[in-house]
Amino acid sequence: MATFALSRYARYPRFGVLAVATCTLAACSFGPSGEPPAMPQPAHYGAAAQPTQTVPAQGVTQQFVVGAKPVPEWWKQYQSDALNALVDEGLRNSPTLAATDKNLAAAREQLRAQIGSSLLPTIDAGGQATRNRALAIPEIGPNTFLYNIFVGQLQAHYTFDLFGASRLANAALAARVNVQVYQFDAARRALAANIVTAAITSAALHAQIDTTERLVAIANDQARDTQRRYVLGAVSHADQLSAQQSAASLAASLPTLKQQWLTTRHALAVLLGRTPDAAPDDLDLARLHVPEQVPVVVPSELLRSRPDIQAADAAVKAAAADVGVATAQMFPTLSLSASMGQGGFSWPVALSGAGAIWSIGASLSQPLFHGGALVAQRRAAQDTYDATISQYKQTVLAAFQNVADTLAALEHDAQALDSANVAARSAQGVFEETSGRYRLGALPVAATRSSEQQFRNAQLDEIRYTSARLTDTAALFQAMGNPLVEAAMSSTPAASAGMPN
Template structure:
C-alpha cells in the first residue's frame, strides 16, 4: 500500500517521507559504482619457453636412465611418490600432519577467512541496545538559572540502528581488500605445503646419500685392511718394504678420518627431518631409506610460462598483494567523498523501572546523516597518493616474482641436463677406477705391480665412488627443485585426495 501523507497525522507523514527517501538512497547506492580501479589480473606472459634456446626433449642417458621433458605431463600433488619409496612417502605424510610451520600457516589462513567474514558485516544494519540507570543531581546554573538543584533518578532503555549507504564503494573496496588478503594467506599456505614437502624429500635424499658414502668408505677401509694384512705378511717374509705398511696405515687413518664429517652431516640431515616432522627428538624413529631404493622420475613436466603464473603459490601471493593494493586505492579515494548513513534511536526513560511505560517517557529519532570532508590538511589527498605508490610497488614486486620464478625453472631444467652429463662421466670414472684398482690389487699380490700404483688406484677409486654417489643425489635433488619451481602440483590436490594420497 502506498503512503498518502495528506490523510495521515504528522508523525506518520514523517515516517513515510523517511521511508521513501531511504528507498531512494538505497537504490542510488546500489546503482553507484565503487570508486577506484577495478582489479584486473596481470596479463599472462606470451613466451613459450624459459631459456633462450629451444628446450631439449630429454637429457642424455646417464647411469642407464634419461629424463624426458613434456608440457603434457602433469605434476601430481603428491609428486614425491614418483620416487617410488613407501618409506619416503611415510616421512612426508608425517611431516604434513605434524609440522608446526604448516599448522601456523593453516591458523593464519583461518584468521584471514574470519576477518573477511567479519568485514561483510558492514553491509548489514548495525543494531545496538542499551540500559542506563543513574542517580543524578542537576545544576541549573549551567543553564543560567538561579533555581536550586535537585536530586533525581534516571532510568532508560533504548536501542539504535544505523546503516551506512556505501554510495562511493569505500566499504566494498575494503571488503575486496580483505578478500585479497584471504587469497594471499591461502597461497602462503600452499607455498608452505610445497616448501615443506620439498625440504623433507631433499633431507631424505641427503640422508640416504651420506649413509651410502659412509658405507662405501667403510667398505673401502675393509678392503684396505685386507691389503694391509697382505703387505705386513710380505714385510715379515722379507719381500716388502716396511714403508709400504706405514703408507697403508696412513691411508686407512685418513679414510677413517673422513667418516666423522660424513656422520656429522648425516646427523644434521636426521635432525632436520625430525624438526620438519614436528616430533620429539627423543622419540623420533626415522626409516632407513637406501639411495638405490629411490627411483628417479623419468617423465618430467615443463609447464608453459602462461600456466606457471597461475600455478606457483608465490606468484599468486604477489598477485593477491597487487589486488589488495588496488582495493586500497578505492578505499583511499572513497574517503575523499561524502559519506551517507541512516540512523535511528528509540527507547523509554523514567525515574524508575516501574514508570518506563509512561507516555511522556518514550523517545525516538530517525533520519539520514551526511559527512562531507572539507579540509583535512592534505591527509586524504596524500593518503590516496600513498595508496597509488603502494600499488606501483606491488606491481614491480609481482614482476620480480615472476622473473625469479622463470629463473628457477630455467636453472632447474639446465641443472638436470648438466646433472645427466656429470653423472654419466662419474659412472665411467668410477667403473674405470674400480677396474684399475682390482687389477692392480691382483698384480700387487702376484708381485707384478708396484705398491705405489695400488695406493694411487685406491685413492682414485674412493674419490670416484664418492663423486658418483654425490652426482646421483644431486640429480635427484635437482628433480625435486624442478617440481617445486613449477609450483608443486598443489592444484591437483583434489585428484590425489580421491585416491587417498594427500590431506
C-alpha cells in the same frame, strides 16, 4: 584450493540498494583495475632450448613433457613407500604448517567480521538506570532534587557506501586473505620438497660415510705396510710420511661428513614434527627410482600454477583496491541512525505508553581540509600499487629463472652421473681383476689396495651425482606449481566486490 570471495556477504538493506548500485559504478574508476601486468612469454625457459630428454644415466632417461600438467603428489613418483610415509607425516604434524593454517583461518574470520560491520547495519540494545541529585536553585527553593531515570533502547546505525570505500576496503582485505591462501599452499609444497630433499641427502651422506670409512681403512692398512717397509729399509722416510699423511687426510674428512649427516637427520626430524632424537632411519638410496617423466608447464600456464605468482597477483589486487579506498575517502559519507525504546523517572512510567521514546536522524560529511593528508594517503597508495606491480614482475622473472636453472641442472646431472657411472664400473672391473691376480700371487697387496681406492673414489662421485639428480628432480616438480583449478581461479575478490576485471 579456493580463493576467498565476498559475494555471500555483500547484501545491502533494501533501502540502500539503489544508491549503492549507482555509486559503486563510480567507485570502479577510483583506482587501477588490479590486473597484473602483461609479462613476456619466452619460447623456452633457459638461454638455450631445453632438450626433450636427458642422456641415459644408470639406465634411466628422463623425459621433459612440455605442456603437461603439474603433479599434485609428485613425491610418489619416486616409488618409495617409506618416502611417501615421511611426507605424509610431515604434512600432518608440522607445527609450522599448523601455525600457518591457523593464521589463515584467523584472517578469514577477520574478513568476515569486517564485511559484516561495514556492509550491514548495526543494531545494539542498551539499558540504563541512574539515580541523580540536582543542586538547589535559590530562586525555586533551598531543597535539592533526587530523581531516578530508567531507559531501555534499541539503536540502529547504517552508513551508505556511496563511493565504494567499504566495498573496496573489503576487496583489499579479501585479496590479502588470498595472499595467505597461496602462501599456505606454497608453504605446504615447500615442506614436502624439503622433506624429500632432506631424506635423499641423508641417505646419500650415509652411503658416502660407509664408502669413506672403507677408504680410511685401506689408507690405514697402506700406512702400516709402508711403516714396516720403512723399518726394513725398503722405502724412504718421505714415502712413509706421505702414506701417513694420506691416511690422516682421509680420516679428517669423516667427522665433517658425519656432522652433515647428523645435521640433516635432525632437520628432517623437525620437519616431520619430531624431536631430533627421534630422527627416522635413512632410506636406501639404491631403492629410490628416478621419475622418468617430468612435466614442464608452458610459461603462460606457469603464471597461474605457481602459488608464489598467484600470491603476487593477489597483492596487486589488494594494492589496487587500496588506491580506490584512498580516493573514496575524499568524497562525502552519508549515515542514518535511529533508536526506539522506553524511558521515565520511574519504572511504571518507563514501561507505560507515556514512556515511549524514539529518534531518527541522518548525517552527511564531506572532507574539506585535512592538511593534505588525504591527498598524501592516495599518493602513498598509488606508490604502493606501483611497487607491487614491480614485485609481481620480479616474482615472475624469478620463477622463470627457477625453472630454467632446474631444467639445466637435470640435464647436466644426467651427463655427470652417466660419466661417473662409467668410471665407477670401469674402476670396479679393474679392482676385481687386480684382486683376482693378487689371489693368484701375480700382484702385491699394494696394487689391490690402490685399485680399490680408485674404485671407492669413483663410487663416491657416483653417489653424489645420484643424490643431485634425485634432489634436482624434486626441485623441478616443485617449480612447476599446482594443477590449475578453474573454479578457484574465477572466484576473485575483485569480481565479487564489484571491481573491474
